Amino acid sequence: MDKQNSSFRWVIFASVIFAYLIMASQRTAPGLITDQLMNDFNVTATTIGLLASIQFFVYTSLQIPMGILVDRYGPNFFLITGAFLTGIGTITYSLSTHEVVLFLARILTGVGDATIWVSLVLILSQWFNAKEFSRLIGVAGMTGSLGFLLATVPFSAFVDSLGWRNSFLSVGVLLCMIGILLYFTLVKKPNQTFLKKQEAQNERTLDLLRRIFSSRQAWALFMCHFGIVGGYIGFIGSWAVPYGMDMYGMSRIDASQLIMISLVGALIGAPLIGWVSSRLEKIKLPYVLFHIIILLCWSTFLLFKGQPPYFLLIILFFTIGFGFGSNSLTFSAVRLSFPVKESGLVSGFANTGGFLSAVLLPSIFGKVLDLFQFSSDNIGYGYFFGFITPVLFSIIGVIGVILLKENWKKSGDL
Missing domain, CATH: 1.20.1250.20 (MFS general substrate transporter like domains)
Structure with a gap:
């Protein structure tokens, strides 16, 4: 066929x-x-x-x-x-x-x-x-x-x-x-x-792995993905619904609408950010911008002690989702920074960084909530200190995107 x-x-x-x-x-x-x-x-x-x-x-x-x-x-x-x-x-x-x-x-x-x-x-x-x-x-x-x-x-x-x-x-x-x-x-x-x-091709694979683990560019991509994926997927997949129910008295369906708002932001952000990056013929500039925006969003939860006004909450969830759409720039950078024969493993390495943060965040967030006994009197403090985690993760992402180099190879070499 x-x-x-x-x-x-x-x-x-x-x-x-x-x-x-x-x-x-x-x-x-x-x-x-x-x-x-x-x-x-x-x-x-x-x-x-x-x-x-x-x-x-x-x-x-x-x-x-x-x-x-x-x-x-x-x-x-x-x-x-x-x-x-x-x-x-x-x-x-x-x-x-x-x-x-x-x-x-x-x-x-x-x-x-x-x-x-x-x-x-x-x-x-x-x-x-x-x-x-x-x-x-x-x-x-x-x-x-x-x-x-x-x-x-x-x-x-x-x-x-x-x-x-x-x-x-x-x-x-x-x-x-x-x-x-x-x-x-x-x-x-x-x-x-x-x-x-x-x-x-064991020998070739081992050589590629050694090259990846010694590459500053690969580690920068790892950190970029770590900073932008974990806060979004880790929080959305575990604590977003309980957060809406505990802090705002929402029903489960109403709280799940917060997730939907964030996902709509991601659906809009992914193609739009990719288009902007293509028009500018730059990856680092828009990626730095959205990493900083996401850091500011998570920091806003701390500013309002874990409970921003409802209208601002909607904006924050949408913006975090929209900014998450920029994670595709990680793989655009992989494609432009490494030869095709290495891009699969480098993509896997970068993707590992993103989902490692998604692994860590729910557990850390839950541990923080447990420290405050998950009671109605202390739950607000629990979520407030819990939001420190995505803030720290976002800082790692900002460092990664700053370390990212744009001196890519010519397309004919890829």
């Missing part, structure tokens, strides 16, 4: 994007039921923070290894297996009777989730020519934010209607069905291999 001229490539695109949409929604969906988990399992805020972090920890730790494995064995096996693992993990989560089972379920989900992005990129590169790929990878990136958006008001209403257990059970079954769909669209129908093996 001539993949790049086949009309079937659009079926491939639709099925892979749909899988990414549903899998991405499960990164933050558990944050909607934080209070219910604390009540049902009688656990502390620190435990909930660790539970929110574990999926991101697994995802983060597998990014570079997954890139190497997908290159060697092909993306079909890993994407299909990942969909099933995410589904089984989500079903297990819904049936959990003990907090240990909750952790095991999120670990399974994290392993499955770790397969999606690198597999998706390679699949699209195989089925679409370079011009189509450059457009569709942007659509794929926005799909992740749409997945987060799905896990706000729509999923919150689903939880209120069916209960959290039935809601997660339904999504888990859907993900397993998606795994079957992917098998037929990626393997069975186009008569493609399920698992292929290429010659290992």
Whole structure:
């Protein structure tokens, strides 16, 4: 089959994007039921923070290894297996009777989730020519934010209607069905291999890893992504809904609307910031600007002792989401700073920085809340001191983007 001229490539695109949409929604969906988990399992805020972090920890730790494995064995096996693992993990989560089972379920989900992005990129590169790929990878990136958006008001209403257990059970079954769909669209129908093996290139991979870990530019990109991703994904995925309910007396659906506002900001910001960067033919200038804006936003929560006026709260959530859209500039800088043969590993390294901060923030935030006993008298102080964490993370991001160099290679050398 001539993949790049086949009309079937659009079926491939639709099925892979749909899988990414549903899998991405499960990164933050558990944050909607934080209070219910604390009540049902009688656990502390620190435990909930660790539970929110574990999926991101697994995802983060597998990014570079997954890139190497997908290159060697092909993306079909890993994407299909990942969909099933995410589904089984989500079903297990819904049936959990003990907090240990909750952790095991999120670990399974994290392993499955770790397969999606690198597999998706390679699949699209195989089925679409370079011009189509450059457009569709942007659509794929926005799909992740749409997945987060799905896990706000729509999923919150689903939880209120069916209960959290039935809601997660339904999504888990859907993900397993998606795994079957992917098998037929990626393997069975186009008569493609399920698992292929290429010659290992261990020496080359080790050399690239050594070069990455000794590169100032790679570490600057790591810090950029660390500073801009963790505050947004880490807070949105764990404490944003409880924050709205505790500090502003919102219902769960109303609090989830805060997340939706932030996600709308991200959906608008990502393509707009990319367009501005392209028009200016600069990456560092807009990236510095948005890193500083995000730092100021998180600092504003401290200025108002954790409870800014409601109208300002809306502006802050939207602006943080909008600024998060600039994280795509990390990978634009990777593409322009490193040869193509190294860009995959460097992208994985930078992405590791972003999701490492997403792992750390929920746990640290939960620990701070526990220090103030999570009572109505002290909860305001707990959130106030909790917001110090995203402020510190943002400072690391600002340092990283300042260290970023713009003396890129010519496009012909990449």
